[in-house]
Amino acid sequence: MTISYNWLSEYLPVTVEPERLSRILTAIGLEVESMETYESVKGSLKGLVIGEVLTCGQHPNADKLKLTTVDTGSGSPLQIVCGAANVAAGQKVVVAPAGTTIYPKSGDPLTMKVAKIRGVESHGMICAEDEIGLSDDHSGIMVLSPDLKTGTSAASLFPLYNDIIFEIGLTPNRMDAMSHLGVARDVCAYLTHHDKKELRVKSPSVNAFKVQEQSLPISVTIKNTEACQRYSGVSMTGITIAESPQWLKDKLLAIGVRPINNIVDITNFVLHETGQPLHAFDADAITGNKVIVQTLADQTAFITLDEKERKLAAEDLMICNEQEGMCIAGVFGGAKSGVTEKTTRILLESAWFQPASIRKTSFRHGLRTDAAARFEKGVDISQTVNVLKRAALLIKELAGGTIASEIIDVYPQPADKKQVAIKYHYLKKLSGKNYHPDTVKKILEALGFEVMKDGIDELWVSVPFSKPDISIPADIVEEVLRIDGLDNVDIPSAITITPSVEDDREGRLREKIAQYLAGSGFREILTNSITNSAFFKEDQLQGAVKMLNNLSVELDVLRPTMLETGLQVIAYNLNRKNTDLRLFEWGKTYHSKAVGNYEEQPHCCIYLSGQFSPASWRSRGSDGDFFVLKGVVEKIGQAAGLPALRWEAAAGEGLTQSLAIFAGRDQIGIAGRVSKSKAGQFDIRQDVFFADLDWSMIVALATKNKIRFRELPRQIPVQRDLAMVVAKNLPYAAIESAVGKAAVSKLSGMSLFDLFESDKLGADKKSVAVSFTFLDEEKTMTDKEIEAMMQKLIGALEKEAGAEIRK
Structure with a gap:
């Protein structure tokens, strides 16, 4: 989550310095991962001044260069060599004197120095727009108004925007902080508690909202009331699509959002201000002036704003007109109903969609939008109308719109606030601190909770709709703790615990073998259990566990074998010239016998590639091969106390010259050289040797093993x-x-x-x-x-x- 300091400060009743704000955000659970300065123009034109060209003549040694003298108001005029064709005496220009650093629109920063250009000294540069980062224009130097005063700072003449940007690492449950107002609410709660001042967020007023005419009434019907529980809208006419004002573009650019036009920019602005996604429809695309919220037939074709045709699933919620779909609800708009430069009438939508429905649709079509990211975590269902009014007022101000209908608010079953009871002794038990009841109530009220019942030993509160993650007493404890501060919980002088004693033979055996491998120069790796189904053959995928909500097409199946994820690590290292590899891994493979019937199998795997012993002045070194791998496996067997290992020829998937490994009658694994075809899948061109050991079988055999002692022989062998x-x-x-x-x-x-x-x-x-x-x-x-x-x-x-x- 990206937060602008300037933007956030507009909602705070007091000024909080950036450094303190960073500490507060981290303390209340909104961990600041980075805090960086934002400049709309890199360098903010520091050191650049307005100068007057006093003389302009031909360079004595170059036909395309001019020799100028420029008054910068700092004493003697500067001699500057200039290559621009439009430079002339009497002009007011932007000058970068020696010692000034300029930041071109493209390329690296450049610090001006006194330099000889074709045998003539130059003491700076007369600048074009692209050379100082103002635009891409390189047609010539900037020629300014002759009324400007020489020596004036260039930064004072151009619209520059500077800000401090916080990157916040939000946990998935904190949807209430996915907006500037949400973060401001938490900050005010913290300041109220710690500074002992009653502080409230300065929310934008919507009292000026007023219906101006009824020329564009639009009806809304919700057919799927489970997936869409509230739909609010308002229509506006007389819209002029244009570029947004500079203040709005600056705010959006600072947080990484690209300005498009005034209508789209306003919806994005309100989204990041309030956390409520909005969507603007071209009203001329709403046939019959009717909006229907419903699902369409499976595999219905729909063209989205990016001009791509997508096949809808029967579960995808759609915003439709009388004839066809206009928008994938809460995820992405349609090409036919989007706002264009010709749009003059719009319907502004503010709705609440079921999080699970939005998440499934978003992942199904690979559309990860800002709107979907908020809907899938749950937005504040009580704020749809207020947010709608806020956006309508901005559109009226910035796009000349007229509010042309009453607020449409279809809310079939108004939601009830959850109520949670918290006992004070439970709060003390879980938090480790004895809170006064008044302190608890003030913290919760500052966060938007409403006290329903205040007992001697218990407090009942209703949870604001902005906090859908709050449902049990432990959640209330967390809210109190994060506002008060974990650092304010005293550390006890003594801790009483009852240790759990378990016979962890498997853990000890694993540690023993890991120590041997690490001591032999092997490095442990940990690979992702979720991998790409393209790595496996069709018969391997028959019993594989496939992901229903995979994060990407490359991560869509739980691995049926260990080899492929290990080869990914080897390929990564080889691509970075790390060619001598000794790796081991404990991991699991996954299989499905039937729907809902799954099993996982633990493995210990060894990977060997490149040189096993490096060259030195005494030896040439030697490559790792199957016999080195075999020796390592033998040592593992000895460490586990297994019977003498037996090796028999056997086919191994993805291997050549493979052997099955037996301890007594039990097979404990397979080893061999990775086949060229399998290695080629990962663009690996050197030999890789691989051993896959059945860890559960090794543990079972090791557990049965009895350690016996005998006297050392006195005779000489x-x-x-x-x-x-x-x-x-x-x-x-x-x-x-x-x-x-x-x-x-x-x-x-x-x-x-x-x-x-x-x-x-x-x-x-x-x-x-x-x-x-x-x-x-x-x-x-x-x-x-x-x-x-x-x-x-x-x-x-x-x-x-x-x-x-x-x-």
Whole structure:
């Protein structure tokens, strides 16, 4: 929400300095995210003066340049080289002397210096309009009235507007502060409470509103009274569409609203003043002088103000004439009924539309307008007529309009104010402060609440329509607290709590694994669970959870797999030359078995791309590959206390050379290289290795695991190496399986330490060298015992793996 300091100050009964106002706004829950100076002309023409051209002659070294002397009223005339064709002696001009900074309409600021131009010194610049930011005109220098006094500040001659703009981070429930008057009400409540003065907002008066004639009566019928509970309007004739006065354009430009014409600008002005959206219809487009608020048939075509055809949904509320729709209610106007430069008669609309209906329509058509942003949070239903009068008076003043009908106010079922009771002991319990009842009443009354019943220990108040979020006693506590100030709640010297003790095994395991990964150079990422359905194949989307009210077309489905959101992070880093990536993430995927039957699955994912170990003076460095990824997963399994992992070939979506990961009989994940087609979706051109672990399965297996302790062996282990020739396509797992079948009890470990391929070994053959470790915890083994075990292993390898032992 953007708030203008000048504009807001018009509604405050006292002057509040900008710095104090910033602190007040933050204290009352309207956090000021930024506070910046606004200048209608950048630099505000500071340092520019009015000068008189005394002489103007040809530059001695350039045909297109003139050499002038200019009196700026500050002593000796300045010698200035000028390239404008229209410069002449006797003119009054705008001069930027040396040392002055100018801010061109386009381009960077420029500070004037004494400079030599084609061998002649120039002590400043004679300015054109675009060179000092006044307009885009660069046809020549500005030639001013000869009556102006030399040395006068240029800033005093031109309409400049300076302001201070506050950007307020509004929470979604604070629709009451989505206007300057709403913010002013809160500020006055704060000042009333803290400065002990009765202060009220200086609201614009509408007492001057008077119907002047009855020449344009228009009837209104509401067919959908749930979506539109109140519709107010007034018609006006004799309108002249023109440019808005400067004061109105300045106010709108300061808060980032582009002026269009006086009618549209007035509706925007009143919107930001009061928070009530308005809409002006060209009355000539209202056939039969009848307005009907209704829904139209599904897929009805409607052309909006931006000249785009949109297909309406059956739930979209429309403002119609006798023949067709004129406006998407509360969201966007239609091309046929909008105000144009030929408009002379209008119907001004001020209505209340159901928030949920407006929000759905706004998102359905991708039309996020200022009006929709306010309607979807709930506007003040009691103010439609007053706001209408305010706008009509401004149109009468600025566009020459005549009020040509009575106020039309269709309000089938007047709304009742909500009533909320607050007990003083509950207020103390929730706020931590003991408030005097009179203090509570004064704060609430300053905010627009009305005291209905004042008991000894309880207060009943009616809630103003401007605060639709207030419904329970805790909301009242919040109102009192924010006006009084959270800083005014005393901090107790002692806090009594009952700690909750839980067996958080999953949390401890997650922390343990995260510490290992972080210590290994991995960085944790957190990606959005909502992603783009375009990333997935049709069969993946069959059971996906799709968003009904997605924020954009790129965020329309809850992710069915983890890979894609991780690849987005990798692509983001690669585009910024961060090519060596080690990432991990805990996240969830989502699936739907039927309508209303959803499930979410937790995952632990590892991403590896680029170099794993960087190059140094001692080594060249090495790239991350599948075997590095496999080692990381093995370490995770060890940290979780899982059985030895087993890897089997399996197909993985978006992966090539993928393997399923088993702990015992249970599959705990899948790993592999990301396929080129999948990586290409994200414009990734380097290898990415990915492991997706089923976190719930890992936690379940880790929970069953029992930690056992035993004495460290006193004997020294013995190692023996064995080289063998096997089939080229034989997996190492087959060698491990053959060794396992040998059932050598004193074999404590084995590891592959060499792999060699050559035509000398034979066709489709390879040499594998394995180191075996033997350990007898009771005694020292003899060479004879070790040799016997080695022969047993050799026999198993020859039989089960078809190995040929190399001598």
